Amino acid sequence: MWSTLNINMKNLTVSRVPFPDKYREMGGRGLIAQYMMDHVPPTCDPLGEENKLLICTTVFAGTNLTTAHRISIGGKSPLTGGIKESNAGGYAANLLAGQGIRMAVVEGLPDTDGLWLVHINAKGEVALEDATAYEGTNNYEFVDKMHEKYGKTIATISIGSAGERIHRIASIQISEFGEGYPSRAAARGGMGSVMGSKRLKAIVIEKPETRFEPEYADRETFKAVCTELNKVIATGAKADPFRNIGTIATIEATGLSGVLPVENFSGKLFPEYTEVGANKFLTNLASRGGRNKQICQPGCVVKCSNVYNDKEGNYLTSGFEYETIALFGPNCRISDLDVIARMDRICDDCGIDTIEVANAIAISMEMGKIPWGDGEAAIGLLQEIKDGTEFGQLLGNGCEVVGNALGCKRIPVVKHQGMAGYDPRNTKGTGITYATSPQGADHTAGLTLGRAMADTGRAAQGYASNKLQVAMAFADSMMCIFAFANCVPSMPLLADLMAGLYGGKPDITRVTGMGVKTLLTEKAYNKMAGMTEADDKIPEFFKTEASPATGSVFDVGDAELACILNF
């Protein structure tokens, strides 16, 4: 029987209780949506007593489905003011599942000063331990210390100094399988600050002596279908640029089409994008002993991760991804991949969302605080976050805060959250997702690139956004979306898996229904939190400034946006 780990920071207790039956067939994003609706008042202060930090695995936790051990972290976001689910790869979900833990709920605020961590040992015993010795310790050093103390077969879920300082764009870093670098980020929406507000530094999970096994309604069917589906995904992944190169490959598509953000979403092209593109990346890996085709969790067949070394061949960063490269790179007119890698490292270390802070740095460049393209100056700004300077505090609270402070008129946010590496004028369906997703400007909620007629056109973009938002909502409850993308031709098998694990009929509406229900629940939650249609808007400048690369403006009307998530 699965457990919930209740971590009560007011009483300073941690205990295992049975995982509620009502959430039996839920996981990931769907579970967070329903749990929030049931237990967290939508009008609560995100950094206050009533908000909860939810950490959970997917509906297929404990099974051999590839990438089933994705971790979802949720709560009310201090950045968007609405519901947030932020997911990541890494090893932690696999070990939580191995420990029989389907979900961890962190609630309350401590009455006393202090800092704590939760430790789950190999026997499955859980303890809340004093972590004041690690106060101010950033993630890399923290993980090293945990390795010294508990060995390398552990996983960590931790915040750095940004989370401890309750910066609204603080991330929660998850350690990667293998070396254990804290480079997988549950980055969006400031969940790190919720964790910091509760004075929880980390959850450290040891590999269990005996791995928990879930109960199957029909084990044989499940295993057979799982084997088949894993094969389908592995076959698809063979031709997937994410496997063969890494997510950086996306830049080869967006760099030429005006989708890649350049110079604070100016809509221009950046011919130097090749300096931060796939070929440069592969050359640097090959000549410096870096690696791609790495897994971040056991059993992944997509293998999109990487280890990126510096010029001397020493480890610099891992999980070096398109979003970080696009937004620290061309969007800041920086064309030095090594400089961007250093920035990635700093962000993972102090625990900050690279998308948000990169947008903030681009705004800082636009407003003349530092020059465009000045990588060292950009690193200097990140150092200010680490040092806790006055401007560093602003940066730590997101690009809208920085934009307002500097008087910038061009702030690329929806629901106060910064946009990802796709210009909404040149991938309009993605722009529709940014506007209408309950998660804010979130590309993983429904990236429509190449999915519906011309990306700069209007036809079918709303349809694509709707379909993808549903798909991503259930995919994020089940597995990594990169694995999901490769299993789409065999999607009915997901229904077979549900039936094999939980019983009942293999009905695809059980799967698609999960997506629709999650979206409607999130929307309802946000409405109760005070959000209105006014929050489903793309910033004005995207509607009035034509992208010089394509001539496009974001011209999807309000009436169209209003019905995107009608079902």
Added chain:
Amino acid sequence: MIIIDGKSYPYQPDTTVLEAVSQLGIQSDNMVLVVIDGRVMPWNQLDQELIQDGVEIRLLHIVSGG
């Protein structure tokens, strides 16, 4: 011989990469990356490069984003 996506084809001198790929019916598509001997080449440059005997070409399809 040249190899495209694991299949062998006869090498024809004075053939551009674009010609080699087009003979399979593949046309310029932003969501398809053409990788020649491990190097990504943009579609607008494919007609400027002649294939060499023994070249390996792979066509990678972008299915997701992140």
Added chain:
Amino acid sequence: MITSYEVFVPALMGSGSSLRTGLKVRELGCNKVLVVYDKGLKDVGISDKIVENLNAAGIETICFDGVLPDPPDIMIEGAAEIAREGNIDGIVAVGGGSAIDTAKGINVLIHNQPPIAQYFGIRNDLKPGVPMVFLPTTSGTGSEVTNMCVITHMATGAKNSVTSRVCIGSIAILDPDLTLGLPSQITAATGFDAFCHAAEALTSGHENPLSDALARDAIRTISDYLPIAVTDGCNSIAREKMIIASMLAGMAFTNALVHLGHAFGHTIGARFHISHGIACAVALPQIIEFASVTESHKVRMIGECMDVEIAKDATPEEIGNLTSHAILKLKKDINMPTMKDLDFTLEDLLKIAPLVSQDLSFALSPRRMTTSQVAEILQVAYDANG
């Protein structure tokens, strides 16, 4: 808004133009063509005339007379085999949409391996085929000027289309004489299909000014001349106007695309086995009213082209209402079967509501429609008994 108009087929128009088929095929450089038609066209002697015309111009012909309505993929695959074995270097199709789409399907398979079902969707990656010449005998599907061919996938029973450069004809020959014998009911159904093409192209989210201009003219012409063509099939002026209007509507929609009317139409047609034009007509008035919320300026154009007086300050709802009534009237004027005539119950109709959203055309709606709104529209259409 930046728009584009990309699909264009040269056309030869006018009474007697079909007598230049042989000349045109020779100009295209063809020596041996597959002539594609259905048995009905053979029976009325039209196909023989075309074959004779081709032979007289020195063009060798192989005939395929096995065209079936809603062309089944296996039929097309069989015909393509004949084409390949015959080493043809051109295709001439004479007939309605089924004959033309059969020809297009054959052309897909000239240099691309069967089965054709693997090519459903928008395909930029198909190897080119041979020149195609189209002579429509209905007015009509407009297929002679579009880049898509609609095929029935026999394994699933579903209709789907291949949209590709390979499906674009080299020339369309629009001879109204070939439509003089078209029975009244078919004239009405195919004529209304053309009307739907124009109305949907005009209100599409993929609009462009050229398509708009073509669609407007098509709507005007169809409103004026379709009723005449239906009641007086021998009226050569009405037939001439209609064949051109059908082509204009085809040109409009192949670039601006169709949406809800065809999503409903495909679904209703497949479920109740009624012809395409009649199926698309079922809910069109209500769909145009729905579209008016976001496309009122375009719906106004439809209404005004149908001579409806619409006040300058009319609201989107009023514009939608007036225009949908005009469309209902047109349906009555051409004796389109009513709901009662079609003999399905409201219950039957509502059952298909969830299927409408599965149709690809649904994706192109200018304004998102939910399944419950689909059901509402079907209910209103049923009650209107139009």
